[in-house]
Amino acid sequence: MKPSPEIYDALEVVARDLYIKALQDIPPDVRAGLSRGLEAEKQQGNQTASGIMLTILDNIRVADEQKTLVCQDTGLPVFKVAVGGKLDMDLWRLKDSLRKGCARATAERPLRPNTVHPLTRKHTGTNTGEGIPVVKLDFVPDSDRIELQMAPKGSGSENMSFLKMLNPSEGIQGIKRFVVQCIFESGARPCPPMIVGIGLGGTSDIAMGLAKEASTFRHLGTHNPDPDVAKLEDELLDLINQTGIGPQGLGGVTTAMAVNIEWAHTHISQNPVAVNIQCWRGERAEAELDAYGNVSWK
Amino acid sequence: MAQHVLVPPLKEEDVRKLQLEDTVRIDGTIFGIRDATQIRIFDDKIEPPADLTGAICLHTAPGVKKLPDGRYQKISIGTTTSTRMDRFVPGLLERYQVRAIVGKAGLTETSVEAMRRWGGVYLAIVGGAAALETMQIEEIEEVWWDDLMPECLWKFRVKDFGPLVVAIDAHGHSLYRNVQERAAERTKRFSFT
């Protein structure tokens, strides 16, 4: 079916509002994860780590009350869009609407502009530009709706991105060793307690994309449906928290709130492992549109 | 783990008495600096237009709005990663008698040594907690070098600014180093089966 022509304007407004909401309103699953972190540190009697977790929760409360940004980094906008397969849409216009929405959020809220040319470092001033916003398109069978997820990915955690093409013979052991090494190297910089996203398999670019998907769009408290992968998530979370890096890298049992793994099949002679970190703020906002442009917020 | 309120300008003994993991809050004025500010001071060798003796410096590039009367209004003020600005720390302490740096993610051994030698501390703020930080900064009192916007030299008036954790003291101790050494020790024992 053809969606109503208003849908592109609706998408622009939703994109703007998602960007602002993600920066102001921490998702419920992340809040719950942070509260669990506080409890864990209290149980250990770690005053420094408990104090940090309390301050984080306090900061979220202040942002709620005053409708201010949780963190100063307005990030690079990343969208994950699942388009219903029954919708006969102009996908170029869909992407254009998202771009316009980001520029509007930046001008109207206003938001700090971060987007620069990689060589000249010249600002676009709009938080949009070549390849920005990042739009990951996916399609859902038998649906006539558009599901949107948006994350303004902050740089402290995004700078902690890693890829290694391991040998297949290194197996699960090699994967674990590499991931723990990445967390050790990241230390305090991605603002722990973090969410660790891991992409396994695919080609190199697919692995990185899956890692981002895992760190940024997967909800806390969920597991990968594949039982072997889910087991690896639990084992890695346990190892990472045994390092004792802790909240803000100042020591504690809550280095990570979650390890999320997404995977794809790969080549017989490849074993790609990608790691992408999300910081404690776990910024993310979600909404859904029907074919007439009606919005429901999640 | 004692709790302290610091009111700058600080004297050497004010920071020498602080111990790792003590909690600090600040009342009074602090200075905001970032990469470009310090490049101007140390690489371009231009003297800072404000007296930094006994100062507390925050690693930041604030989000602000310029008002018609030329003053600046705060929008979102947070803290940036200190590690990048490590090389300026010895100079700040030795030449200008800065007594404390507030930042996130810590400093290297070069700075730890400078803090031991000249009497300075590193106070860790909770990175990303800008809502709180913005609220605790009561006013932007002065701005110098606004051609570097937002990496100018800022003077903020703060109230109850914190909580901050003493993460590097003035006696050669670093909480980051302790945590890292312990993590290295522990990961060595992981069997990865």
Ligand code: SF4
């Ligand atoms: S790492 Fe995340 S929480 Fe920390 S300052 Fe950057 S965006 Fe904010």
